[in-house]
Amino acid sequence: MELRTPRIRLFIVAVLAVLWMGAVLARLSYLQLFRYTEYLGRAQRQQQRIIEISPKRGVLYDRNLRELAMSISVDSLFAVPSEIADPPMVARLLSGVLRTSADDIETKMRGSRSFVWLARKLPPDMVQRIESLNLRGIYFQKESRRFYPKRELAAHVLGYVDVDEKGLAGIEYEFDKQVRPRPGKLMILADARRRWYDRSEQAADAGESVALTLDEKIQYIAEKELAAAIEKTRAQAGSIVVQDPNTGELLAAANFPTFNPNAPGESPAESHMNRAIAATYEPGSTFKIVTVAAALEEGITRPEEVLDCQMGAIYINGHRIRDHKPFGLLTVSEIVAKSSDVGAIKLGLRLGAPKLYDYIRAFGFGQPTGIELPGETRGLLKRAESWTAASVGAISMGQEVGVTSVQLITAFSAIANGGVLNRPRIVRELRRGPQTIPVSGALPSRVISPKTAATLRRMFEGVILEGTGNRARLDGYTAAGKTGTAQKLDPNTGTYSRTQFIASFVGFAPVNTPAITVLVTLDSPMGGYHGGDVAAPVFKRVAEQVLAYLDVPHDVPLMPSQILTAKRNESQPRPDVSDFDPSQMETAGAPSALPVFPPEPVAQPAWNVAPTVALAEGEGVLVPRLAGLTVRSVTEQCLKLGLNPVLIGTGVALEQNPEAGASVRVGSRITVRFSRASGAGTN
Amino acid sequence: MSGNRKERGGTADYYTVKRIDNSRLVRTANPNRFRESCRIVAFGGVLAAGLLLYAWQHFQCLQLGYQLEELKAERSQAAEMNQRLKLEVAALKSPMRIDAIARGTLGLTVPVPGQVAPVYGPSEGVLAQARANALAASSASTR
Numbered sequence: 001m002e003l004r005t006p007r008i009r010l011f012i013v014a015v016l017a018v019l020w021m022g023a024v025l026a027r028l029s030y031l032q033l034f035r036y037t038e039y040l041g042r043a044q045r046q047q048q049r050i051i052e053i054s055p056k057r058g059v060l061y062d063r064n065l066r067e068l069a070m071s072i073s074v075d076s077l078f079a080v081p082s083e084i085a086d087p088p089m090v091a092r093l094l095s096g097v098l099r100t101s102a103d104d105i106e107t108k109m110r111g112s113r114s115f116v117w118l119a120r121k122l123p124p125d126m127v128q129r130i131e132s133l134n135l136r137g138i139y140f141q142k143e144s145r146r147f148y149p150k151r152e153l154a155a156h157v158l159g160y161v162d163v164d165e166k167g168l169a170g171i172e173y174e175f176d177k178q179v180r181p182r183p184g185k186l187m188i189l190a191d192a193r194r195r196w197y198d199r200s201e202q203a204a205d206a207g208e209s210v211a212l213t214l215d216e217k218i219q220y221i222a223e224k225e226l227a228a229a230i231e232k233t234r235a236q237a238g239s240i241v242v243q244d245p246n247t248g249e250l251l252a253a254a255n256f257p258t259f260n261p262n263a264p265g266e267s268p269a270e271s272h273m274n275r276a277i278a279a280t281y282e283p284g285s286t287f288k289i290v291t292v293a294a295a296l297e298e299g300i301t302r303p304e305e306v307l308d309c310q311m312g313a314i315y316i317n318g319h320r321i322r323d324h325k326p327f328g329l330l331t332v333s334e335i336v337a338k339s340s341d342v343g344a345i346k347l348g349l350r351l352g353a354p355k356l357y358d359y360i361r362a363f364g365f366g367q368p369t370g371i372e373l374p375g376e377t378r379g380l381l382k383r384a385e386s387w388t389a390a391s392v393g394a395i396s397m398g399q400e401v402g403v404t405s406v407q408l409i410t411a412f413s414a415i416a417n418g419g420v421l422n423r424p425r426i427v428r429e430l431r432r433g434p435q436t437i438p439v440s441g442a443l444p445s446r447v448i449s450p451k452t453a454a455t456l457r458r459m460f461e462g463v464i465l466e467g468t469g470n471r472a473r474l475d476g477y478t479a480a481g482k483t484g485t486a487q488k489l490d491p492n493t494g495t496y497s498r499t500q501f502i503a504s505f506v507g508f509a510p511v512n513t514p515a516i517t518v519l520v521t522l523d524s525p526m527g528g529y530h531g532g533d534v535a536a537p538v539f540k541r542v543a544e545q546v547l548a549y550l551d552v553p554h555d556v557p558l559m560p561s562q563i564l565t566a567k568r569n570e571s572q573p574r575p576d577v578s579d580f581d582p583s584q585m586e587t588a589g590a591p592s593a594l595p596v597f598p599p600e601p602v603a604q605p606a607w608n609v610a611p612t613v614a615l616a617e618g619e620g621v622l623v624p625r626l627a628g629l630t631v632r633s634v635t636e637q638c639l640k641l642g643l644n645p646v647l648i649g650t651g652v653a654l655e656q657n658p659e660a661g662a663s664v665r666v667g668s669r670i671t672v673r674f675s676r677a678s679g680a681g682t683n
Numbered sequence: 684m685s686g687n688r689k690e691r692g693g694t695a696d697y698y699t700v701k702r703i704d705n706s707r708l709v710r711t712a713n714p715n716r717f718r719e720s721c722r723i724v725a726f727g728g729v730l731a732a733g734l735l736l737y738a739w740q741h742f743q744c745l746q747l748g749y750q751l752e753e754l755k756a757e758r759s760q761a762a763e764m765n766q767r768l769k770l771e772v773a774a775l776k777s778p779m780r781i782d783a784i785a786r787g788t789l790g791l792t793v794p795v796p797g798q799v800a801p802v803y804g805p806s807e808g809v810l811a812q813a814r815a816n817a818l819a820a821s822s823a824s825t826r
Contacts, residue, residue: 067769067773152779153778199752548794
């Protein structure tokens with residue numbers, strides 16, 4: 001056969017092509033039918049990457065949505081030891097940056113061949129320095145890290161998290177399930193150059209944010225004043241709680257000792273204790289609020305009734321109980337004002353154990369309040385059946401019972417708000433994006449009638465006006481309160497200590513329309529130890545600042561006070577206010593990182609005496625009388641005369657500066673203060 | 684042009700070539716064939732265009748995928764930066780820090796109760812109306 005003929009050549013080419021195609025098809029079929037799964041897996045391993053999306057924990061806000069705790073992404077360092085050629089050298093290089101021993105790093109590297117954490121959640125400067133080393137087998141992984149930008153502020157309420165962002169204390173622990181995010185998955189398709197070009201996502205479930213009832217500013221006032229009080233009295237510990245008596249919401253819960261939640265491990269464990277809910281103490285005289293409230297509600301006494309306080313001594317079941325002062329005949333109001341133990345015991349004995357017990361329970365003692373914080377104690381309250389003969393007397397004056405600060409302030413708030421016990425709350429709402437989820441709580445319950453509450457408010461006002469709490473008297477506001485001085489139990493002897501006391505003061509203001517209730521507790525103050533001496537002044541400072549911050553109108557005229565001189569004390573060390581650096585947040589402060597400032601000097605007369613306006617005196621216009629006019633009329637009159645009105649407040653004009661009849665130049669400023677209610681807001 | 688020449692033995696063979704002149708032949712156009720060709724070309728063109736379009740779309744899709752991923756990465760970085768800045772703002776707004784600056788650096792003190800004057804500014808509408816009335820009154824008096 002002649003192979004060179006074109007037809008035969010064509011035939012051979014065709015056969016070869018068919019064979020080639022057949023071979024390709026056969027191989028293709030083999031790969032598709034028999035090796036499909038294997039190659040699919042290999043392709044997916046090359047092209048796909050599955051990344052776990054770890055959304056961040058929800059933010060913790062105060063009541064005005066100011067951030068108190070939030071998370072950001074930071075880098076963690078890990079090694080793939082199988083890729084590291086010279087582990088000792090790499091360990092040496094890293095130890096210089098990480099400030100840990102090279103041996104430790106090397107030991108970690110030898111622990112696994114595929115993956116080992118070397119350091120978690122590093123600060124950015126460290127990350128940069130390690131990146132610049134350009135080490136093979138050393139990588140970074142993004143992780144979320146919790147920061148508390150206000151450092152010690154509300155540390156006991158917020159709590160803290162561990163390295164895996166799991167809540168360990170406070171709200172972080174209590175709401176861990178809600179705040180903690182559920183991770184999602186991200187499947188990435190990458191090309192040969194590892195560039196991503198497509199993805200499919202299994203959505204992550206972001207954690208819910210929590211809006212607390214705390215107000216950052218009020219919390220700061222409380223913490224600052226507590227730190228100052230601790231500094232002054234050298235008390236071992238203390239707490240200040242501020243509550244809205246009308247809702248039960250806590251506006252502040254300050255504790256000492258405190259800690260920095262950014263670095264909780266650097267503070268002693270006892271500083272982590274939220275004393276406001278976890279520390280039980282015998283309240284002493286502040287507990288008389290229950291005895292007196294119960295006696296009035298049951299109608300077994302009246303404020304004007306006179307009782308014989310037996311010159312300061314009474315025997316119960318063979319035990320002699322002495323008053324802090326020998327009192328003779330006192331009205332019930334005076335018993336409260338002067339804090340007579342004998343008088344309180346007599347009222348308690350009249351009530352009897354069952355009724356006293358019922359009222360104590362109704363006021364919320366001996367049971368957890370249900371506040372949304374972990375570690376709350378129920379306090380100490382024996383059942384009425386197991387009370388001894390002396391118990392009624394002891395409990396009537398605040399002994400043989402253990403209470404927490406939150407229980408006590410909640411009970412006092414019930415008197416402030418007209419007799420309704422509101423469950424104390426620390427969480428306002430949960431937030432998922434723009435959606436808010438209200439937190440439901442126990443319904444309020446009436447403990448005493450509004451009439452009894454009103455009577456009690458007047459009686460407790462007397463404590464401040466003419467009783468043991470006169471150092472709690474506020475400037476510009478009425479206030480009611482009760483002092484407490486309780487002996488601590490000596491754990492060594494089992495008897496009451498003669499040297500260690502719990503000084504406390506609980507009060508609210510203003511009396512008729514209470515806006516806040518404040519409880520100050522100081523544990524073992526040195527020197528003065530009476531609640532009226534050491535705790536009442538703290539109440540005054542806190543209440544005055546908080547009421548001003550809340551814009552609560554004054555309900556009594558201001559005392560002739562003095563303006564403080566704005567003068568920097570050069571000898572005082574300036575606090576560190578350097579700009580933001582997340583790593584600095586970890587720096588744990590001293591026992592209190594809050595600055596304690598010395599008492600401020602006083603100098604000139606007050607606002608209404610020293611005008612705050614710049615007044616250009618001289619010939620020109622006579623200032624008209626503006627009192628009683630509306631904002632519009634005042635503005636019209638002033639502009640008509642060519643005066644420049646500076647208007648403060650709304651309603652009708654109460655005060656003006658300069659006074660009517662003064663001669664001023666055209667264009668002078670006239671400051672006019674308005675108020676909605678005549679008589680209110682006078683300065 | 685001469686034909687093939689081969690040498691056999693020692694003699695040379697000569698072939699004559701018959702010249703055919705078909706230059707005057709005219710190929711008649713076949714309209715059916717032409718239409719068929721056009722159809723094939725058109726079909727081929729459409730097919731090729733479709734394939735090209737598909738390929739273009741595919742590569743465009745890949746390019747957009749790259750761009751999208753880059754933008755998503757940028758967005759993620761921006762969100763991260765935003766979070767960092769929020770944290771920074773929160774830290775800078777810390778009451779403790781502000782208090783320290785106010786007292787330590789600026790020499791300010793806590794105001795006594797009389798110094799605190801809550802300013803409830805009257806609404807702009809009221810002021811504007813009052814000013815307008817005053818202006819109207821003054822212009823009327825000058826006339």
